Amino acid sequence: MNRFAALLDRLAYEPRRNAKIRLAAAYLRETPDPDRGYALAAMTGGLSFRNAKAGLIRGLIAERTDPVLFGLSYDYVGDLSETVALMWPAPQAGGTGHNRPPAPTLTEVVETLATASRSDLPGVIAGWLDSLDETGRWALLKLITGNLRIGLSARLAKTALAQIGGMEPNAIEEVWHGLKPPYAELFAWVEGRGARPESVDPAPFRPPMLSHPLEDVADFRAVLDPAAFSAEWKWDGIRVQAVAGFHEGRKTTRLYSRTGEEISGAFPDLIEALDRDQRFVGAVDGELLILRDRRVQSFNVLQQRLNRKTISPKLIQDFPAHIRAYDLLAEGTQDLRTLPFAERRARLEAFAAGLDPERIDVSPIVPFADWDALTAARADPAQAGAGVDAEAVEGVMIKRLDSPYVPGRPKGLWFKWKRDPFVVDAVLMYAQRGHGKRSSFYSDYTFGVWRDGEAGLELVPVGKAYFGFTDEELAQLDRFVRKHTINRFGPVREVTHSADTGLVLEVAFEGLQRSTRHRSGIAMRFPRVSRIRWDKPPREADRIETLEALIREYGTNEGESG
Amino acid sequence: MRPTDILKITPQGLYCAPGDFHIDPVRPVSRALITHGHSDHARSGHEAVLATAETLRIMAVRYGEGFCGSAQAARLGEPIRLGDARVTFRPAGHVLGSAQILIEAGGQRIVASGDYKRARDPTCLPFEPIACDVFITEATFGLPVFRHPDMKGEVRKLLDSLALFPDRTHIVGAYALGKAQRLMALLREAGYDRPIHVHGAMERLTEFYQSEGIPLGDIRKVVAAERGRLGGEIVICPPSAIQDLWARRFPDPVTSFASGWMRVRARARQKGVELPLIVSDHSDWDDLCATIRETGAGEIWVTHGEEDALVHWCRTIGLEARPLHMIGYGDEGEESEAADPGATSAETAP
Numbered sequence: 001m002n003r004f005a006a007l008l009d010r011l012a013y014e015p016r017r018n019a020k021i022r023l024a025a026a027y028l029r030e031t032p033d034p035d036r037g038y039a040l041a042a043m044t045g046g047l048s049f050r051n052a053k054a055g056l057i058r059g060l061i062a063e064r065t066d067p068v069l070f071g072l073s074y075d076y077v078g079d080l081s082e083t084v085a086l087m088w089p090a091p092q093a094g095g096t097g098h099n100r101p102p103a104p105t106l107t108e109v110v111e112t113l114a115t116a117s118r119s120d121l122p123g124v125i126a127g128w129l130d131s132l133d134e135t136g137r138w139a140l141l142k143l144i145t146g147n148l149r150i151g152l153s154a155r156l157a158k159t160a161l162a163q164i165g166g167m168e169p170n171a172i173e174e175v176w177h178g179l180k181p182p183y184a185e186l187f188a189w190v191e192g193r194g195a196r197p198e199s200v201d202p203a204p205f206r207p208p209m210l211s212h213p214l215e216d217v218a219d220f221r222a223v224l225d226p227a228a229f230s231a232e233w234k235w236d237g238i239r240v241q242a243v244a245g246f247h248e249g250r251k252t253t254r255l256y257s258r259t260g261e262e263i264s265g266a267f268p269d270l271i272e273a274l275d276r277d278q279r280f281v282g283a284v285d286g287e288l289l290i291l292r293d294r295r296v297q298s299f300n301v302l303q304q305r306l307n308r309k310t311i312s313p314k315l316i317q318d319f320p321a322h323i324r325a326y327d328l329l330a331e332g333t334q335d336l337r338t339l340p341f342a343e344r345r346a347r348l349e350a351f352a353a354g355l356d357p358e359r360i361d362v363s364p365i366v367p368f369a370d371w372d373a374l375t376a377a378r379a380d381p382a383q384a385g386a387g388v389d390a391e392a393v394e395g396v397m398i399k400r401l402d403s404p405y406v407p408g409r410p411k412g413l414w415f416k417w418k419r420d421p422f423v424v425d426a427v428l429m430y431a432q433r434g435h436g437k438r439s440s441f442y443s444d445y446t447f448g449v450w451r452d453g454e455a456g457l458e459l460v461p462v463g464k465a466y467f468g469f470t471d472e473e474l475a476q477l478d479r480f481v482r483k484h485t486i487n488r489f490g491p492v493r494e495v496t497h498s499a500d501t502g503l504v505l506e507v508a509f510e511g512l513q514r515s516t517r518h519r520s521g522i523a524m525r526f527p528r529v530s531r532i533r534w535d536k537p538p539r540e541a542d543r544i545e546t547l548e549a550l551i552r553e554y555g556t557n558e559g560e561s562g
Numbered sequence: 563m564r565p566t567d568i569l570k571i572t573p574q575g576l577y578c579a580p581g582d583f584h585i586d587p588v589r590p591v592s593r594a595l596i597t598h599g600h601s602d603h604a605r606s607g608h609e610a611v612l613a614t615a616e617t618l619r620i621m622a623v624r625y626g627e628g629f630c631g632s633a634q635a636a637r638l639g640e641p642i643r644l645g646d647a648r649v650t651f652r653p654a655g656h657v658l659g660s661a662q663i664l665i666e667a668g669g670q671r672i673v674a675s676g677d678y679k680r681a682r683d684p685t686c687l688p689f690e691p692i693a694c695d696v697f698i699t700e701a702t703f704g705l706p707v708f709r710h711p712d713m714k715g716e717v718r719k720l721l722d723s724l725a726l727f728p729d730r731t732h733i734v735g736a737y738a739l740g741k742a743q744r745l746m747a748l749l750r751e752a753g754y755d756r757p758i759h760v761h762g763a764m765e766r767l768t769e770f771y772q773s774e775g776i777p778l779g780d781i782r783k784v785v786a787a788e789r790g791r792l793g794g795e796i797v798i799c800p801p802s803a804i805q806d807l808w809a810r811r812f813p814d815p816v817t818s819f820a821s822g823w824m825r826v827r828a829r830a831r832q833k834g835v836e837l838p839l840i841v842s843d844h845s846d847w848d849d850l851c852a853t854i855r856e857t858g859a860g861e862i863w864v865t866h867g868e869e870d871a872l873v874h875w876c877r878t879i880g881l882e883a884r885p886l887h888m889i890g891y892g893d894e895g896e897e898s899e900a901a902d903p904g905a906t907s908a909e910t911a912p
Contacts, residue, residue: 012827013836065706066878072871073707077826086707086825134711138827151831439828471832 001132003031004039004106005139012150020152024160028187037182038110042143043157046181049113051121052144057084060126064089075491078439079149081141088129088137101131107182109140154259165190170407173207177260202245203252205260206283206329206337207407211397211414220415221371229398230341231366231374233386234416235287235324236299236394236510238306242274242323242360243283245333251275255288268311270321273359280355281332284348285405286325287363289392294357296324296392299525300513323360325352326397329405337405344405366396374398378417394510395419421508422550423530424449425541427459428503431481432492434466441474442481442493445529447505448520451544459497460520460544465507468528477503477532499539506531512551522547563668565696565861568647571886576674576698580667581647583612585674586891595636595649597676598660599624599739602891612636612644614651616659616774620739623770636661638687654678655689656843657740658771664692672696673857679842680849681713684747685740685776689853697859698886701867702844703822710822710846716839717748720796723816723837729793731812732837735801735819738764740843742798743771745820746778748841749796759784759792761799761808786811805834822846851875866891 007027014020024043028036041047061070061084070087077083104112109128116124125144129137142148158176159169167190178201179186188194214220240263244253253275255264264271267288274280290297290305297319305319328348329337336344345365352362366385368374374396377384381393395418403413426447434443444466448459469477480495480503487494496502508530515523522544563580570577575587583593586603596604596613599620604613606625611618615635622629636642636651638661647667654660654676662675671694678689678700703710724732736742742764749758757780760768765783772778784797793813803809804817819835822842830838845853850872854862862876862883869885876883 013830013838015831015834015836066875068874069706069871072868072874073705076705076868077707078828082827083707086709439826439832441832 001104001106001109001128001140002136003027004035004042005132005136007039008139008142008148008150009135011152015151017156021156021160021163024152024157025163028161029164033184033187034182035106037184037187038106040157040161040183041110041181042148043152044154045146047110047143048146049144051116051118052113052125054080054145056122056125057081057141057144060084060122060129061087071490075433076440078433078435081145082138084141085134085138088134090133090137091130101127103131103136104128109143110181113144161186161190165192170207173260173407174204177201177204200247201252202247203243203254203283204245205241205243205254205256205262207260208239208241208258208285209327209405209407209414210258210409211399211416212409212411214398214415214417217415224371224398226368226370226374228400228402230345230401231368231377231396231398232326232363233366233381233393234395234397234418235289235296235363236392237287237289237302237324239285240288240323241283241285241329242270242280243330244274244281246281251278251281253280266306266308266311267321269316270323270359273356277355280360282351283329284323284325284351284360285327285329286323286360289322289324290319291322291358292320296389298391298511298513300511300523320358322358324363325360326363327405340402340404341399342401374417378419393419421510421526421530422512423506423508424462424546425504425533425536426462426507427497427538427541428477428480428495428505429459429461429497430492430494431477438466438474441478443474443478445477445505447507448497449542449544449547450539451520457499462518462520462522462544462547463507463509463524463527465505465527465529468508468530469532473529473532497538500537502538504533504536504538504541505529506533512547514551520544520547522551563670565670565672568665568667568670569672569674569696569698571888575888576886578644578647578665578667581644581649581665583644583647583649585663586676588891593644594630595663596621597654597663597674598656600657600677600737603676606630610634612642612649614638614659614661617661619774620659620767620770623766641666652690652692653687655680655683655686658686658743658774658776660686662689662692664694670695672698673859674698675700675853677702677844678853679845680853681710681842681845683744683843684751685744685771691853691856694857694859696861696863697854697857698863698865699850699854699872700844700891701850701864701869701872703842703846704850704864704868704872706847706871708822708825708846709848710825710842711840713748713841714752716820716841717745717752719837720749720818720839721752721754723818724794724796727794727814727816730814730816731789731792731795731797733797733799733804733809733812733815733817734839735804735817735821735833735835736798736841737821737843738800739767741820741841743768743776743778744843745798745841746781747776750777750779754796755779756795757782759795759797761797761803763800763803764798801833854881855879 010023011020065087074083128140158172162169162172175197185197189196239258241256253271254262255267257263290302328344328351349362366377378396382390386393398415400413426449428445429448430446431442432444434441446461446464448461450457451460484496485493486496507527509524509527511525513523574584574589574591576585583595584591585595586597587594590607592609594608594611596617599617604621606629609631611630612634618633618635638651641648641650647665650664651661654662656677662673665672673692673694680689736745746758759782762783768781789811809815816837817835818837820839820841822844823829824838824840862881864872864885865888873883873885
C-alpha cells in the first residue's frame with residue numbers, strides 16, 4: 001500500500017504528461033503481481049467496492065472529530081479523502097505497549113474490500129487508517145471513494161503499461177475489454193512472457209476517433225480544401241458505439257459510451273432490438289438520441305432518460321432510444337477501420353439499409369460546395385436539410401474523405417464546428433468553494449437576471465456556472481467574492497448584487513428549458529462564464545424577458561417528468 | 563475596565579486607549595507598537611515606533627533609516643509605561659525579532675501575540691507563553707487539517723530529491739524574511755554544506771541575518787549569466803518567482819515551495835509545485851490549541867486566518883472567543899505566510 005501511495009502522491013504533484021507516464025511505467029515494471037494489477041485497475045477506474053463507499057468514511061470521521069470542525073475543514077480542502085487523511089487522529093507512535101499495526105498491502109486492501117461484510121468494514125478500514133501515515137491514508141481513501149483525481153487518465157495508465165513492453169497504447173485497448181484485475185496474463189504478454197490474451201469478447205469496445213475544433217485551424221477557409229471533406233450534422237446526444245458479434249453460436253450485443261463504459265443496461269429497448277436483428281453484426285459509431293415519431297428530441301429530453309436507477313416500461317415507451325450512425329468500424333468480423341471514410345460510409349449506408357429505421361438510421365450528409373455554403377448550413381440547419389430536427393443539431397462535423405478511423409484525436413482529419421452559443425449578461429449573486437483543482441477558491445457562481453418583483457426590480461437566479469474562466473480570472477473572481485460578501489449560509493456566500501454594486505458576468509449557454517425546479521422557471525444547458533464584465537454596472541444586465549424570448553424562439557417546453 | 567475598553571478595533575488596527583497606541587497599524591499613526599518585521603505588520607510612516615531592536619533594524623533595512631519619526635527599542639521582558647498602560651515584549655518565535663506584547667491596564671492582562679509558532683527555529687528566540695486574561699491570536703492555519711510535520715523530514719525530502727535528480731536545479735520558494743533564512747539554517751543543520759544560491763530579492767535580508775550573528779554558511783546571489791551552471795544546486799527565491807520566466811532559465815528545474823499551505827495537495831498543484839515542503843513559521847492547529855490552553859486566558863480574540871474553526875473550538879472548551887475580522891493582514895501575497903496563496907486577499911467582515 002505504501003508503494004502505491006507513494007506513486008499516487010508523486011503523480012498528484014507531477015504536471016508533465018510524459019513524466020506521469022514514466023512514473024506509472026516505473027511502478028508497473030518494478031511492482032510484483034498482483035499488487036501492480038490492482039494498481040492498474042485503480043488507475044483505470046476498474047475497481048468498485050459494493051460496501052465501501054464515501055458514506056462509510058464520513059461515518060468513521062464523524063465518530064472521531066467535531067462535526068463543525070470537519071465541515072469547515074472539508075469546505076477548505078475540497079476533497080473528502082484528503083480532509084479525512086489529514087484530520088484522522090492517528091494513534092501516537094511510541095506509546096507504552098502500543099505498536100502501530102503493520103500497513104496492509106494493496107492486494108490485501110482490494111481483496112478485503114471486495115469480500116468483507118458491511119458490518120466488518122468500518123472496523124477493518126479504521127484499523128488500516130490507524131496503521132498508515134497521512135499519504136497512505138489519503139491513497140487508501142482515494143481507492144475506497146473510487147475517484148483518484150490525480151490527473152492520470154485511464155488512457156495514460158494504459159500508455160504506461162504499453163511503454164514497459166514497447167507497445168502502442170491501442171494494442172492494450174484492443175485486448176482490454178474482457179480482461180479482469182489483477183491482469184496477470186496481460187502483464188505476462190506485455191513483458192513478452194506469455195501469449196496475447198485472447199479476447200473472447202465477441203463485442204469489444206474500439207477506442208473512438210475524436211475531432212479537433214475547427215476554430216483551432218488558423219484561416220481554415222484558405223488552408224482546407226472543401227472538396228477533400230464530407231460534412232454531416234453534429235447531433236446533440238451522447239456518442240456511443242453499438243457492437244454485436246457471435247461466439248460459439250451465441251450473439252452478444254453491447255452499447256458503449258465513448259470512454260468505453262458499457263451502458264447496455266440503461267437502454268434495454270435498443271439492445272434488444274439490435275440483438276434480435278440477425279443482420280446487425282459489427283460495430284457502429286453513432287449518436288444516441290431520443291426519437292418520437294421519427295423526430296429527434298432535444299438533449300433536455302434525452303437527459304431525462306439518463307442516469308436512472310431503474311428503467312421502467314413507461315420510461316422506455318416515453319423516451320425511445322435510437323442510434324443515428326456516423327461510421328461503421330466493423331462489419332461481421334471484418335475490421336473496416338483502415339478503409340478511407342468515403343468507403344466506410346458507403347458500407348455503412350448499405351449495412352443500415354437492412355436495419356429497422358425506428359432503431360438505427362444513418363446521419364445524413366450535408367452537401368456543400370464551398371466553406372460559405374457550409375457556414376450557411378451551420379447557421380441555419382433547418383433550411384439545410386435538418387428540417388424539424390434542427391433543434392438537436394449542435395453544429396457540423398467535417399471529415400476528410402480519405403481519413404482512416406484512427407483512435408484518439410489525430411490531427412488534420414476530423415473537425416467539429418459548433419454553432420455559436422447564446423450569451424446573456426447576468427449578475428453574480430452567490431458563490432461557493434469549488435472542489436478538486438479549484439479547491440478553496442470560490443469558483444461556483446450562481447447568477448441572476450432582473451425581473452419585476454412585488455417590491456420593484458429584483459434579481460432572480462437563473463443558473464450556476466463553474467468554468468469558462470482562466471486561472472487568473474478565477475483568482476480575480478475569488479478576490480471579488482471575498483471582498484464583497486454580505487451574507488454567509490454555510491459554505492455559500494452571498495455577494496453584493498444591487499443595481500449599482502455587484503459584478504456582471506457574461507454567461508454563454510447551449511439552450512434553455514422550462515423548469516419547475518428553478519425559481520425563475522428556466523434551466524440553462526451547459527452555462528459557463530464567457531467574460532467578466534468589470535465595466536458593466538449590474539443595472540444594465542439582462543432581464544428575464546430576454547430569456548423568455550429565447551425560449552419561445554429556440555427552446556423546448558417539455559416539463560420535467562422526474 | 564472591560565478588555566474591550568482597553569483594546570478597540572479601529573480602521574488603523576488594534577488601538578489601546580489607556581496607553582494611546584496602536585498595535586501593528588495598517589495606516590500611519592502617532593504611536594505604533596510593532597510585533598515583527600513582516601510588511602503587513604510593520605509599515606513605514608508612523609510617528610513613534612516601539613519594537614524590538616531586531617524588528618527596528620529589519621524595518622530600516624526594508625524602508626530606509628527614516629521609516630518613522632522616532633524609534634524606541636523594547637528590551638524583551640522589561641515593562642515600559644505608556645500612559646495608563648504598561649507594555650512588555652516577549653519572544654513569539656515567528657521570525658528574528660518577533661515579539662508578543664503584554665498589555666497591563668485597568669486590572670487586565672491582555673497579550674497581543676502577533677504571528678507566532680512553537681516549532682523550533684534556529685534563527686530566532688522561542689515563544690514564551692504568558693499567563694493572561696485575554697489572549698489575542700492569529701489563526702493562519704486554524705483548521706485541524708493543518709498539522710505541520712517534523713521539519714527535519716521536510717528538509718530530508720529536499721535533500722533526497724537532490725540525490726534523485728543530481729542534475730536538476732531545485733528552486734525553492736520561501737518568504738524573504740524569516741522562512742528563507744530558517745530553511746538555510748535547517749539545511750546546514752542537516753549537514754548540507756554546498757553554497758546556497760538566492761534570488762536578488764532576498765540578498766539584503768539574508769545578509770542582515772548573518773550580520774546579527776546567525777550562521778547560514780556560504781550564501782551566493784544568483785548571477786543571471788550563471789543560471790545554466792546551477793544544475794543540482796539549491797536556489798531559494800520569493801514564492802512569486804518559482805513560476806516566473808526567471809526560474810525557467812535554470813537546468814530542468816524542480817519547483818519547490820516551503821510553506822504550511824503545502825499541507826493541502828490542491829494548494830501545491832494550483833501553484834505548480836512538484837516538491838512541496840511543509841515548513842511553516844506559524845503555529846499549526848495543535849499548537850494554536852495548546853498555546854491557548856497554556857496562557858490560561860478565559861477570553862480569546864482571533865485576528866486573521868481561519869478564525870471560524872478556532873473560535874468554534876474555543877467555545878467548545880468553555881472559553882469566550884470572538885473573531886476580530888481584521889483587515890489588512892495576510893493580504894500581501896509575497897510577504898508573509900499569513901497570505902494564503904490560494905486566496906490572495908483578506909476576508910472582509912460582512
